[in-house]
Amino acid sequence: MKSDGIAFGIAGIAFGLIAGWIIGTQQATVRAPAAAPVASGPATAAEPRAAILDEARVNALKAVAEREAANPTPRAELANLYFDAEQFDEAIRWYEDALKLNPKDVNVSTDLGVSYYYTNQPDRAIAQLNRSLEIDPKHAKTLLNMGIVKAFARQDLEGASQAWEQVIQLAPESPEGQAAKRALDTFKSSHPGIGGAGQKPGA
Numbered sequence: 188m189k190s191d192g193i194a195f196g197i198a199g200i201a202f203g204l205i206a207g208w209i210i211g212t213q214q215a216t217v218r219a220p221a222a223a224p225v226a227s228g229p230a231t232a233a234e235p236r237a238a239i240l241d242e243a244r245v246n247a248l249k250a251v252a253e254r255e256a257a258n259p260t261p262r263a264e265l266a267n268l269y270f271d272a273e274q275f276d277e278a279i280r281w282y283e284d285a286l287k288l289n290p291k292d293v294n295v296s297t298d299l300g301v302s303y304y305y306t307n308q309p310d311r312a313i314a315q316l317n318r319s320l321e322i323d324p325k326h327a328k329t330l331l332n333m334g335i336v337k338a339f340a341r342q343d344l345e346g347a348s349q350a351w352e353q354v355i356q357l358a359p360e361s362p363e364g365q366a367a368k369r370a371l372d373t374f375k376s377s378h379p380g381i382g383g384a385g386q387k388p389g390a
Contacts (some may be wrong), residue, residue, distance in 0.1 A: 237273035244268060248348045252284075259288035263295050270298065282323040297329045300336075309340030327363035330354045334370065348374055 193349040245268055251261040268279035282299035286292060302320030313336055319329040334350035351367035359366045 238268075238271035240272040240274065241268060257288060259285040259292065259295070262288070263292070263298075264300065266295075266302075270302060273305075275302050278302045279306065291318050291322055293326050293329065296322060297326065297332060300329075301332055303331075304336050304340065309336055312336050312340070325357050327354050327358050327361060330357070331363045331367055336365065338370075338374075344374060 241282060248261040248265045248268070252258070252265065255261065262281045262285035266278045266285060269275070269278040269281060279299065279302045282295055282302060285295050286299060289295070296315060296319040300312045300319060303309075303315055304312035313333070316329055316333045316336065319326055320333075323329070330350045330353050334347040334354070337350060338347035348371055351371045352366035355364050355371070359368075
């Protein structure tokens with residue numbers, strides 16, 4: 188599912204940047220190019236490259252979408268293709284269409300939220316991720332991404348820590364749980380007061 192690629196694509200880069208961002212630029216909000224998986228911090232050589240858009244696949248899916256007006260699947264697949272090609276405005280268009288047809292699809296909802304983030308719309312990103320949590324309050328990938336958006340778009344280290352603590356509580360041995368633990372450990376090493384042992388994770 189696309190949510191796997193989004194969550195771990197973001198996490199793989201974000202956690203490599205967190206320490207330097209906290210130490211060197213915590214008070215600054217430096218927006219990286221849209222292709223970067225985080226909105227603050229320098230670009231790195233480790234960033235994933237955009238996939239080449241498969242035009243034949245796009246055209247085939249558009250034909251299916253036009254023929255099957257009530258089918259969310261080709262729309263979600265189109266959004267995934269555009270996301271991978273870093274054409275985020277088009278990805279948003281198709282995620283939104285898919286979600287209209289299937290508003291309870293938590294993965295599409297989360298993918299849409301991340302797409303908003305990539306287009307420098309952090310408020311919309313957080314709102315959409317909150318809608319994902321209304322669908323599934325224990326959706327680990329949503330919580331993982333929520334922490335990243337709060338950390339890098341809002342400089343809300345406490346809110347980010349709470350989201351990651353909840354991931355760890357829900358699925359400590361999962362890839363999401365391990366990624367959240369790495370991020371939280373990095374934050375605590377620089378800011379020991381964040382995410383105290385007795386603190387409850389956010390909703």
